[in-house]
Amino acid sequence: MSTISVAAGPFAHDRSSVSRIMLDVCLALTPATLFGLVMFGWPAINLWLVTCASALAIEAACLRLLGQPIRRLLDGSALLTGWLLAISLPPWAPWWIGVGGSLFAIGIGKQLYGGIGQNPFNPAMLARVALLIAFPLQMTTWALPNPLFSSSAPGFFDSLAITFAGAPLADGMTGATALGNLKTELTLDRTAQEILKGGFSTISALFGSTPGSLGETSELLLLIGGVWLVLRRIIHWEIPVAILASVFVMATLAYLINPDRYAGGLYQLTSGGLILCAFFIATDPVTSPISRVGRLIFGVGCGVLIYVIRTWGSFPEAAAFAVLFMNALTPLIDRYWRPRAYGRNVRGKPLVAAKWTSQVKEVDKV
Numbered sequence: 001m002s003t004i005s006v007a008a009g010p011f012a013h014d015r016s017s018v019s020r021i022m023l024d025v026c027l028a029l030t031p032a033t034l035f036g037l038v039m040f041g042w043p044a045i046n047l048w049l050v051t052c053a054s055a056l057a058i059e060a061a062c063l064r065l066l067g068q069p070i071r072r073l074l075d076g077s078a079l080l081t082g083w084l085l086a087i088s089l090p091p092w093a094p095w096w097i098g099v100g101g102s103l104f105a106i107g108i109g110k111q112l113y114g115g116i117g118q119n120p121f122n123p124a125m126l127a128r129v130a131l132l133i134a135f136p137l138q139m140t141t142w143a144l145p146n147p148l149f150s151s152s153a154p155g156f157f158d159s160l161a162i163t164f165a166g167a168p169l170a171d172g173m174t175g176a177t178a179l180g181n182l183k184t185e186l187t188l189d190r191t192a193q194e195i196l197k198g199g200f201s202t203i204s205a206l207f208g209s210t211p212g213s214l215g216e217t218s219e220l221l222l223l224i225g226g227v228w229l230v231l232r233r234i235i236h237w238e239i240p241v242a243i244l245a246s247v248f249v250m251a252t253l254a255y256l257i258n259p260d261r262y263a264g265g266l267y268q269l270t271s272g273g274l275i276l277c278a279f280f281i282a283t284d285p286v287t288s289p290i291s292r293v294g295r296l297i298f299g300v301g302c303g304v305l306i307y308v309i310r311t312w313g314s315f316p317e318a319a320a321f322a323v324l325f326m327n328a329l330t331p332l333i334d335r336y337w338r339p340r341a342y343g344r345n346v347r348g349k350p351l352v353a354a355k356w357t358s359q360v361k362e363v364d365k366v
Contacts, residue, residue, distance in 0.1 A: 018116065022076030024234045026083060028225035029280065033087055035221055036214030039145045042159030044091035044214060050163070051089070051098030055082025058103055062111040077116045081105050084124035084281065087214035088273060088320070089131075092143040095163050097135065101127040121327045122287050125320040132315070142211040144175045175211045178271045179316035182263060191260040196267060205270040215276035219269075226279025235283040238292055242299025243278040243306070244269060250307045262311065274306065277319035287327040294330075294337040301326045 037045050059078035063070055085101050109123030110116065132139045146153040152173075154162060161167040176184065178200050185195045204210050208218030215222070229235045247268050254262035268274065282288060282302050289298050302322045309318030 018075045018077065021234055022080045024229065024232055025080055025280065026076065028229050028234075029083060029087070029222075030225075032208075032218045032221035032225060033083070033214055035208055036087065036091065036217040038148045039208055039217055040091040040143060040214070041146050041148045041150075041153040042156050043143070043154060043162045046159055046163040047089065047091060047093055047095065047098050048083075048086045048214070050095045051086035051102055052079060052082040054099045054102040055079065055085070055106055058106040059111075062107060066111070066115075068115075075116065077110075078106060081110065081123050084215075085127055087276070088124065088128050089213055090139060090142055091214055092141070092162055092169060093138055094166055097131060097138055101131050104130050117286055119286060120330070121324055122281055122284050125281060125323050128320045129324060132320075140180070141169065141174060142177055142180075143169060144173055144211055145209050145217075146173065177212045177216065177316065178205065178210055178267075179310060183316045186261070192263050193259060196263060200267065200271075202266060202270055213273065215273045215280075216271075219275045222275040222279065226275065229279060229283075235279065235285075236292070236295055238295035239283050239288060239299040239302070240278040242296050243282060243303040244274070246300045246303030247274060247307050250304065254311070268307065268310070272310070272317045273319045277302070277306070277323060281319065282323050282326070287323075287330060289330055289333045289337065291334070291337045291339040294333045297333055297337065298326050298330065301329065 033048070037048060055078050056073060060070055060073055063072055082102050082105070085105055086098060089097060089101065105123040105127035109121060109126040110119050113119045158167075162169070182192065182195055182200075186192065201210075206218070206220045208221070210217070226235075226240060230237050230240070248265040251263065251268040252265040255264040278299075282299065289295050302319075305322035305325055306318045309321055310316060313321075315321070
């Protein structure tokens with residue numbers, strides 16, 4: 001009679017957890033978020049707090065209705081969803097935009113499908129698209145940067161009126177985003193080069209002194225946070241690189257073909273929420289493919305759709321639409337591009353072990 005004793009199990013654990021991953025992503029978002037809050041002042045702070053708080057409250061209510069422990073709030077997923085939604089909204093939007101978006105993101109985009117890990121679409125982007133379709137005026141009114149405590153910035157009590165009482169914004173306090181301005185001016189028979197020379201600065205876009213959401217301000221801080229997540233192995237590099245490379249290549253080719261009609265690759269990389277999408281939204285492990293090839297295909301698909309919608313679509317900002325469309329294709333991508341199973345080759349056939357003496361010890365007993 002013989003027995004087999006296994007020397008080591010074929011698994012490993014890196015001590016990661018849901019709460020730790022969510023915390024790392026929130027930490028990576030913190031520098032860009034704080035910078036954006038300073039640039040847009042008290043109304044942005046009010047909206048960010050309301051959106052995050054309502055996401056946590058709605059998550060708690062859903063957990064209570066489902067009979068699940070409230071301590072699941074501590075995993076940080078609801079906070080991150082509210083955070084991503086908040087920094088994708090116009091920073092001076094009214095409070096009900098943040099609350100309604102959180103209700104849609106948590107209640108419908110997440111809990112309706114079974115909670116964390118079950119949602120097929122990114123909840124924050126699902127809510128942003130719903131808000132954009134339902135409330136286009138509020139979702140396309142962009143405040144100019146008014147740094148906190150500057151002479152032109154609204155004070156604390158004025159900001160309460162803007163956020164909670166619907167006080168109208170003065171004309172001199174609003175402006176178009178870089179992408180919106182380009183799309184509008186092109187319809188007036190102006191060339192892309194004339195438009196960019198008159199109202200776009202790569203330095204301003206990188207450092208965040210342009211109109212837009214908190215996730216469109218400091219591209220440099222978002223890039224630093226995204227690279228930190230890659231180095232921490234919280235996200236994989238394939239999706240961000242594929243998105244940025246595909247947008248840059250398509251924009252550069254279009255610019256070389258017709259520079260009067262199309263902006264160059266650097267403009268596309270530093271405008272809108274592309275960096276936020278590439279590193280913090282499209283890389284959601286629940287709604288993106290699991291294999292390396294699948295992630296590359298997913299990233300290229302997002303990048304192509306972003307550029308196509310930005311250039312020829314009705315909306316100047318296209319990240320949310322692109323991510324949701326590719327989220328729908330994720331199961332199909334995973335079906336045809338699966339990662340290699342342990343103990344099998346890429347074709348699914350069992351591997352042939354040359355020696356087992358270092359792992360398995362056979363003992364004969366009579």
